[in-house]
Amino acid sequence: MPPTLSSAPDASERRPEQPRHRRGLDALHRVPRPVRSVWLWPVLATLVVGLYHVTVPVMWHDELATLSVVRRPAGDIVDMIRHVDAVHGTYYLFLHFWISVFGESPLAMRLPSVLAMAGAAGCTALAGRRMFDARAGLVAGLVFAMLPTVARYGQEARSYGFVVFAAAAALVLLLRALERPTALRWLAYAAALCCSGYLHLVSLVYLAPHAVGVALAWWRDRRNWRLPAGFVGAVLAAVAAAYPLVHLSGKQAARQIGWIGRPVFGDLWNIWPQILGGTSVTVAVLTVAVLAVGSKRPGSVLLGWCLVLIPVGALWVASTHGSVSYFMPKYMFFVLPGVSVLAGAGLALVRLRATLAGLAVIGLLALPDQRVLHGTLSHAKYVYPVPVTWFDPLDYRAAARLVAAGYHPGDAAAFGQNQWQLWWGVDIGVRYYLPEDVVLRDVFAGQSGQQRDDLWPTMTPDPKAALGTTPPPRIWLVAKDGGQDPFGTLPPAYAKALQERYKLDHVKTVSGMSVSLLVRR
CATH class of the missing domain: 3.40.50 (Rossmann fold)
Structure with a gap:
C-alpha cells in the first residue's frame, strides 16, 4: 500500500446507508466524466473572473517595466538581466515571444497570467482531492477562484500568476510522488521546483512545508527510503539548475527590493488581507479553513497549515534579520493554493447545502473587493486593502x-x-x-x-x-x-x-x- 499523509477509512467497509449530505454526490456519477472533473469548474470560474474587465485597469508602472523589456530582441533581454531584474528574466523571455505572435494589447499582455491562474485553480482542486477527497478538491478550487487576489494578479502582466501556478503544480506533483515514488515522478516534481525558482526565487521557501509532507509520509512507512531520498534528490537537482539565477539575483537584490521596509511583529497577521485581497473575505476563508481540523486526515490538515504558515513566518524572519526585506504580499501568493485547500476541506465536512451556502457567503464577501480590483486605477493598489498614500495612481x-x-x-x-x-x-x-x-x-x-x-x-x-x-x-x-x-x-x-x-x-x-x-x- 503506498504511503499516505494520514489514515483514511477502509474502502472495504460497507455502510447500509450513505449520510444524507452525501447522497447528492452519488448523482454526480451519472454525469459525464469531463463535466464532473474536480479541476474543470475551478478552471472555468477562474477564467471568467480573470477575463472580466481584463482591459479596464490602466497599465501601471510594474507592467510598463515588463513592456519596456519584452519589446527588445531576446539577446538584449538576456544582456539586461545580467545587470538587473534577473528574477523576472524567464517571464520576460516568455512574454517576448508571446507578444511577437499575439501583439501587445492589454488583453494580449495579460492573457498569459489569466491562463496561469486558471491552471493554478485546477492544480489546487487536484491537490485538495489527493489530500482529502473529491468534494474538498472541488470546493478548494472554487474558493481559489473567488479570491480577489487571484483576479487582480491574474490580470497583471507580471510573473506572479505563473508563480502561483508553478507552486500549485509542484504540490500536486509532490503528492503524486509520495503515493508512488518513481524516478519519473520525482523528476516531474524537480522540474516544477525549477520553474518556481526561475519565475521567482522567493517562492522556493515552500520547500520547507513540502519537507514536512515528506516526513509525514515517511513516518508511516519508515522502511521506504525512496521517499526522503527522492525528495532530496529532486531538491538538489532543482537548486543546481537554478544556481545561475541564484547567483545573479543575490547581487541584484539590494537595488531591486532595497526599498521594501522591514516588517514588525504585527505584520505576521496584518498581511493576510493583502495576500487574499480583502478583509472580510480573509476572515471568512480562514474561519472555514480552521474547520478542516475536524477532518479524519490529520496529516493532510497539518501539511495544509504548514503550506500556509511556514512560508510567511520564514520570510518574516528572513526580512527582519537579513540584509534586505522580502516581506511583500505579492511575493507570498504561492500560499493561496494551501489556504484554498484548507478552506475546501473545512467546507466539505458539513452538509452539502451548508457547503454551497459557505461558498455563496465567500463569494458575496469577495464581491466588493472584486469590484475595486477590477477598477480603472486598481493596479496601483498593490497592497490592497491597505491604502497607498505615498503616490496618486497614474492614469x-x-x-x-x-x-x-x-x-x-x-x-x-x-x-x-x-x-x-x-x-x-x-x-x-x-x-x-x-x-x-x-x-x-x-x-x-x-x-x-x-x-x-x-x-x-x-x-x-x-x-x-x-x-x-x-x-x-x-x-x-x-x-x-x-x-x-x-x-x-x-x-x-x-x-x-x-x-x-x-x-x-x-x-x-x-x-x-x-x-x-x-x-x-
Missing part, C-alpha cells in the same frame, strides 16, 4: 487621450521627470495608449533602456542642444503630478531650456499626472 490612458485630442502634426513631447523618476514610466505609459497616428519625438531622450542594458532610459545631458536651433512649434509636457507648476516637474536646467523658448498655453490634470501644452515664443 496614463487619460493623459494620452488629452494629448491625442489636441495633437497637431509636428508636435513633440517632454516628459516631466528627472533621472531618478524614470521608473514611473511616464513616457512609455503615455506612448502605449496614444493612437498610432500620434507621433511625438521626446526632445529630452537620452540613451534607451535597451542601449544601457537596463530597465529604463536616461535623459539627454544637454537640454539646450537637444532642442536644436529650430525647436518644434509645440511641445506636450506630460508629467507625474505638476498641476500647479508643470515646469517644476523637470530638473532646473531642463525647465529653464523650455521656459526660454516656450510659454505655457494650458495645463490639464488627470489622476497623478498633468498634461501641459507649451507653445514656442
